[in-house]
Amino acid sequence: MVKNVLLIDDDYDDHLFFESILDELELGISLVTAENGISGLKYLKETQNLPDLIFLDLNMPQMGGFDFLKILKEEEKLKNIAVVIYTTSNNHFDIEKSRESGANMFFSKPSNLIFLSEKLKQIFSKKLNSNHTFQLVQK
Amino acid sequence: MILIVDDRPENIFALENTLKINNFEVDTAESGEEALKKVLKNNYSLIILDVQMPGMDGFEVAEIILGHNKSKHTPIIFLSATSKEKKFIERGFATGAIDYITKPVDPDLLLLRVKSLYSFSQQKTELANIKNNLLKEIAEKQIYQDKLANKVQELNIILEAMPLIAFTLNTEGKIEYVNNYWKENKLGTDNFPGMIDKSENWKQEWINDFQKGVEFNENVTLQIPNEGLQHHVLKIVPVKQNNEILKWIGTLTNIHSQKIMNETLEHKVIERTEDLIIKNRELKNSNEELQQFTWVMSHDLKEPIRKILTFANLIHDRYLIEEQKGKKEIERIIASADRMAHLIDDLMGYTKLSDAPIFESTNITEIVEQIISDYELVIQEKQAKIIYSKLCIVDAMPSQLRQILQNLISNALKFSKTNESPIIEITSQRIASCDFAAKVKKDGDFCRLEVKDNGIGFDEIYLEKIFQVFQRLSNGHSIEGTGIGLAIAKKSIEKHHGLITATSKLDEGSTFIIILPIKQKHKEE
Numbered sequence: 118m119v120k121n122v123l124l125i126d127d128d129y130d131d132h133l134f135f136e137s138i139l140d141e142l143e144l145g146i147s148l149v150t151a152e153n154g155i156s157g158l159k160y161l162k163e164t165q166n167l168p169d170l171i172f173l174d175l176n177m178p179q180m181g182g183f184d185f186l187k188i189l190k191e192e193e194k195l196k197n198i199a200v201v202i203y204t205t206s207n208n209h210f211d212i213e214k215s216r217e218s219g220a221n222m223f224f225s226k227p228s229n230l231i232f233l234s235e236k237l238k239q240i241f242s243k244k245l246n247s248n249h250t251f252q253l254v255q256k
Numbered sequence: 257m258i259l260i261v262d263d264r265p266e267n268i269f270a271l272e273n274t275l276k277i278n279n280f281e282v283d284t285a286e287s288g289e290e291a292l293k294k295v296l297k298n299n300y301s302l303i304i305l306d307v308q309m310p311g312m313d314g315f316e317v318a319e320i321i322l323g324h325n326k327s328k329h330t331p332i333i334f335l336s337a338t339s340k341e342k343k344f345i346e347r348g349f350a351t352g353a354i355d356y357i358t359k360p361v362d363p364d365l366l367l368l369r370v371k372s373l374y375s376f377s378q379q380k381t382e383l384a385n386i387k388n389n390l391l392k393e394i395a396e397k398q399i400y401q402d403k404l405a406n407k408v409q410e411l412n413i414i415l416e417a418m419p420l421i422a423f424t425l426n427t428e429g430k431i432e433y434v435n436n437y438w439k440e441n442k443l444g445t446d447n448f449p450g451m452i453d454k455s456e457n458w459k460q461e462w463i464n465d466f467q468k469g470v471e472f473n474e475n476v477t478l479q480i481p482n483e484g485l486q487h488h489v490l491k492i493v494p495v496k497q498n499n500e501i502l503k504w505i506g507t508l509t510n511i512h513s514q515k516i517m518n519e520t521l522e523h524k525v526i527e528r529t530e531d532l533i534i535k536n537r538e539l540k541n542s543n544e545e546l547q548q549f550t551w552v553m554s555h556d557l558k559e560p561i562r563k564i565l566t567f568a569n570l571i572h573d574r575y576l577i578e579e580q581k582g583k584k585e586i587e588r589i590i591a592s593a594d595r596m597a598h599l600i601d602d603l604m605g606y607t608k609l610s611d612a613p614i615f616e617s618t619n620i621t622e623i624v625e626q627i628i629s630d631y632e633l634v635i636q637e638k639q640a641k642i643i644y645s646k647l648c649i650v651d652a653m654p655s656q657l658r659q660i661l662q663n664l665i666s667n668a669l670k671f672s673k674t675n676e677s678p679i680i681e682i683t684s685q686r687i688a689s690c691d692f693a694a695k696v697k698k699d700g701d702f703c704r705l706e707v708k709d710n711g712i713g714f715d716e717i718y719l720e721k722i723f724q725v726f727q728r729l730s731n732g733h734s735i736e737g738t739g740i741g742l743a744i745a746k747k748s749i750e751k752h753h754g755l756i757t758a759t760s761k762l763d764e765g766s767t768f769i770i771i772l773p774i775k776q777k778h779k780e781e
Contacts, residue, residue: 130563176555205558207601209659228565228597231573239633253630255666 119169119241124150125157125185126174126203131226135172138234144241154180158188161195170245172203173220175211186218199245207255216251224254232256257281257298258370261291261317262306262335271304274363275370288312292320295327301377302370305353307336307344315351322352329384331377333357333369411505421478421508425492427501429466441480452490452508453477462492469494469501478508486512554604558597565593602740613751615776618654620647620661620705624682627662634669644682648703651776656748661707663741664768668709673763681708690771692757701774702754708767713760723756752776 151157175182207225285291307314337359348356415422421437431445465472492506672678687694723746760766
């Protein structure tokens with residue numbers, strides 16, 4: 118079961134959606150949020166409690182998702198954390214790049230919180246790790 | 257033949273016999289008038305003429321004969337019995353006669369005289385004939401020479417009239433004639449062909465051709481006063497008569513402007529090509545910029561529309577469950593925003609299609625397997641079944657082919673019936689030609705790929721429209737939900753030089769059929 122989740126996204130609305138869904142689901146999951154790749158990395162280097170799963174936006178100021186993912190995969194301590202690309206894009210090229218960069222899932226941000234809630238529940242119920250086959254989640 | 261003229265037949269008779277005995281041919285006339293008639297008709301070597309005759313006397317007859325052109329050189333001997341005085345003899349000679357004999361005539365003496373005069377006359381005739389022949393020959397030669405002179409003149413006139421430098425060479429290869437252009441260009445006439453250009457390269461070749469007696473052609477440069485070196489074509493052809501070379505005619509044609517024009521043209525072509533390459537590059541850059549712009553714009557547009565949708569959904573799902581006020585309006589906001597989000601997605605997908613095609617050997621089975629793996633969650637959720645066998649390997653752009661199949665498979669999953677789990681069958685066959693109805697052929701050049709589902713299907717009257725991009729963009733309500741995915745698929749397939757179509761029946765499912773060439777001409781290894 119997933120216990121700790123890191124959401125790296127510059128969109129505070131998404132932080133709020135995640136928080137409210139996690140509250141509703143009552144799965145006992147703790148959520149940490151970061152607003153870009155740099156602060157995400159900073160958190161990962163400092164924390165004693167590494168997340169089981171990272172939700173990663175692609176377009177962010179200072180450091181975007183792909184740059185973050187590249188650094189993450191070079192860090193021995195961090196490279197085994199499962200990564201879900203969580204982005205507005207539903208684009209073929211972003212999907213391929215995510216697959217090649219070693220992400221485990223490509224989750225196109227839905228515009229319906231009920232759908233988001235259902236999908237998160239599914240994701241959290243699995244034991245995701247970095248070896249998990251790449252999956253697409255689209256509405 | 258000798259003509260004897262006497263009014264007395266007995267005189268004629270005696271003389272005629274004497275001459276005939278001595279093998280002379282003889283003719284006779286008994287009066288001056290008769291004699292003149294005969295002289296006009298025949299040619300006589302000698303005329304023996306009696307002086308005293310009734311009517312015209314001998315002198316008058318002789319004057320007429322010798323005054324006549326035809327007979328003016330005929331020798332005449334007068335015979336006279338009565339007019340022996342000196343004055344008669346003088347008159348006789350004055351008429352032009354050769355001899356004057358008085359009667360009685362000694363036959364032997366007369367015969368001797370006749371013989372000598374006859375042979376003299378014969379020789380004279382011969383001489384005249386020779387002279388005539390000579391004159392004729394001279395006249396013929398004159399005509400021939402005139403003709404030749406005319407020909408040469410004609411040739412020279414032609415050479416003068418030609419708008420190029422022309423000359424003739426004699427059989428020794430020396431300049432014989434030059435036209436005005438030659439003179440204007442002050443080329444000089446000594447030492448041909450040394451005056452033409454300084455290059456030695458072609459001169460030995462000219463000597464060879466000259467000795468062989470064959471036409472010579474060469475590009476040369478000529479120093480033209482006030483214009484400098486100019487490109488010319490030198491052409492020298494032999495003029496032959498009865499296989500013998502009489503002379504050579506040469507021309508120098510100025511091709512300088514053509515040559516310069518050609519060079520300029522070539523230069524221009526190179527320049528234009530470079531321009532084009534630059535323009536092409538600029539175009540490509542600006543196209544890429546435009547694509548990037550569309551990309552960024554679409555992305556930036558997508559974010560707010562997602563927010564609108566999310567919050568509208570949130571209001572709808574959380575606060576309007578029981579409340580009917582405003583619910584319809586919110587639903588309409590959601591529907592519109594949803595459509596806009598789709599359009600933006602499609603726009604992004606469509607933009608990236610204009611890249612240059614790079615084909616590589618692509619295994620369709622692997623692509624299908626990857627898509628199935630990508631959609632594992634949905635497949636599980638919908639309890640879908642995807643059946644496929646070993647599919648073709650074709651030259652393709654793998655990412656585009658994946659996008660096409662992903663689109664078809666996700667549509668099949670999306671438009672499944674609510675009471676039936678989706679079954680998607682993917683099959684392929686090698687076929688003989690690029691035609692939907694083509695026969696199966698084991699080593700055919702094309703692959704027919706079919707994606708069949710048991711979903712809700714569509715009315716085939718929309719078949720044309722589902723593959724049209726602008727149709728869908730402007731008239732989004734005809735078939736909900738597919739976006740321009742199929743239009744993108746069609747464009748991609750066309751880039752692969754293939755075909756796409758579909759068959760469908762409402763409530764019974766659809767089959768999408770794609771034809772792809774096995775090999776592409778421009779393949780990246």
